[in-house]
Amino acid sequence: MSFALLAPLGLATLAALVVPIVIHLVRRIELRTTEFAALRWISERIRPHRRLRFERPWLLLLRLALLALLALLLARPVLVEAPAAQASRVLVAPGSDLAAARAAVASAGADWRWLAPGFPAVETQPPSNAIPVASLLREADAALPAGATLTVVAPAELSGLDGERPLLARAVDWHVVPGKMPTDEPATPNAPLAIAVRYAPPAEAALKYLKAAVAALAATGGHTYTLDVEAQGTPIPDPARALIWLGAEPTPAVTAWVEAGGTAIVDHQPRADGAPAWRDGEGDVIARVAPMGRGRLVALVPAFTPHALPALLDADFPAHLRDLLEGAAPPPTRGPAAAMQPRSGAAAGESAAAPASTKPLDPWLALAIALLVLAERIVATRTRGPA
Numbered sequence: 001m002s003f004a005l006l007a008p009l010g011l012a013t014l015a016a017l018v019v020p021i022v023i024h025l026v027r028r029i030e031l032r033t034t035e036f037a038a039l040r041w042i043s044e045r046i047r048p049h050r051r052l053r054f055e056r057p058w059l060l061l062l063r064l065a066l067l068a069l070l071a072l073l074l075a076r077p078v079l080v081e082a083p084a085a086q087a088s089r090v091l092v093a094p095g096s097d098l099a100a101a102r103a104a105v106a107s108a109g110a111d112w113r114w115l116a117p118g119f120p121a122v123e124t125q126p127p128s129n130a131i132p133v134a135s136l137l138r139e140a141d142a143a144l145p146a147g148a149t150l151t152v153v154a155p156a157e158l159s160g161l162d163g164e165r166p167l168l169a170r171a172v173d174w175h176v177v178p179g180k181m182p183t184d185e186p187a188t189p190n191a192p193l194a195i196a197v198r199y200a201p202p203a204e205a206a207l208k209y210l211k212a213a214v215a216a217l218a219a220t221g222g223h224t225y226t227l228d229v230e231a232q233g234t235p236i237p238d239p240a241r242a243l244i245w246l247g248a249e250p251t252p253a254v255t256a257w258v259e260a261g262g263t264a265i266v267d268h269q270p271r272a273d274g275a276p277a278w279r280d281g282e283g284d285v286i287a288r289v290a291p292m293g294r295g296r297l298v299a300l301v302p303a304f305t306p307h308a309l310p311a312l313l314d315a316d317f318p319a320h321l322r323d324l325l326e327g328a329a330p331p332p333t334r335g336p337a338a339a340m341q342p343r344s345g346a347a348a349g350e351s352a353a354a355p356a357s358t359k360p361l362d363p364w365l366a367l368a369i370a371l372l373v374l375a376e377r378i379v380a381t382r383t384r385g386p387a
Helices: 008-028 037-041 057-074 098-104 133-143 201-219 252-259 317-326 362-382
Strands: 002-005 077-081 089-092 111-114 150-158 172-180 193-199 225-231 242-246 263-266 275-279 285-292 295-300 357-360
Touching: 002 008, 008 057, 057 362, 089 098, 089 133, 098 172, 133 150, 193 201, 193 317, 201 225, 201 242, 201 317, 242 252, 252 263, 252 285, 252 295, 263 317, 275 317, 285 317
Parallel strands: 089 111, 089 150, 150 172, 193 225, 193 242, 242 263, 263 295
Antiparallel strands: 002 077, 077 357, 275 285, 285 295
């Protein structure tokens, strides 16, 4: 614990201490003449000596102490208490072999916890559901004081990631042991994506590019795609989850279908609003996405033809089509633990260390000043002569 001043310039008011000293000296030299008849018998060579002496020294000391405490109060003194040191912490991700973790980490006296919400002790049952590993690592890093060390034991396969290696304020002692983290991801494959294509005669020639792109997506695995290609005016089938509307403005029926929760791609919309979802090599926007009711409207700026949309002939057109139909793929949440060791950097954790606690002394100083004022008034009023 140490003493500090938040506003040290307040001590400049200590210069006011000279005021009561001057007042007492001035009142001391106010001499009064007293007639005394026998002065003629005193030799002229004997002169009276003056000695500097303060009148009412206790009153002067009280006033000086009062001014000094007022100056200290203006300087805002505090007691600074450093944070208590904590034992180093070992976090074990659920799914890790606990015996292998204890064999890999040699840290006597360390605090062993599960890497889970609340950081429960490892003696308790580990959680069996998916947990946000990256977020919990940042939370643990911020909660530890600057001098503490953090050790993490992770299974070979991690989940709960957020697409990148975590960036922490301190270096982490990272250990990988056999095991696999629990996850809430579904084990069943994704349901087929039924796509309805409705076209006007001007767009009929470009349908072959669309069919080739969907066939390429189906060949890569993942989703199973089904196409229902008909001329405009044909009703949209119930199983369809996506609609590609080419060659004409969308009808009210199409708008209602999108608002009910569907995803529709409409071409030749140069004045469309929405967030850019696809740009060409020059940075020009090709497609914009905007919410519409419970669904999404994807507006292609050019017409769906090779002349107006050269990207139809690119090898990555199937991937762009998939992103427009399904939305951008979420960042990966699973990965090998060996590649996910957190990075360390001071910029990420300038405030990661627990701040030192401060206790202001203002209330105690205010009480002392009040008592001194009371004492000064008592001494001043009970002393003869001017105060």
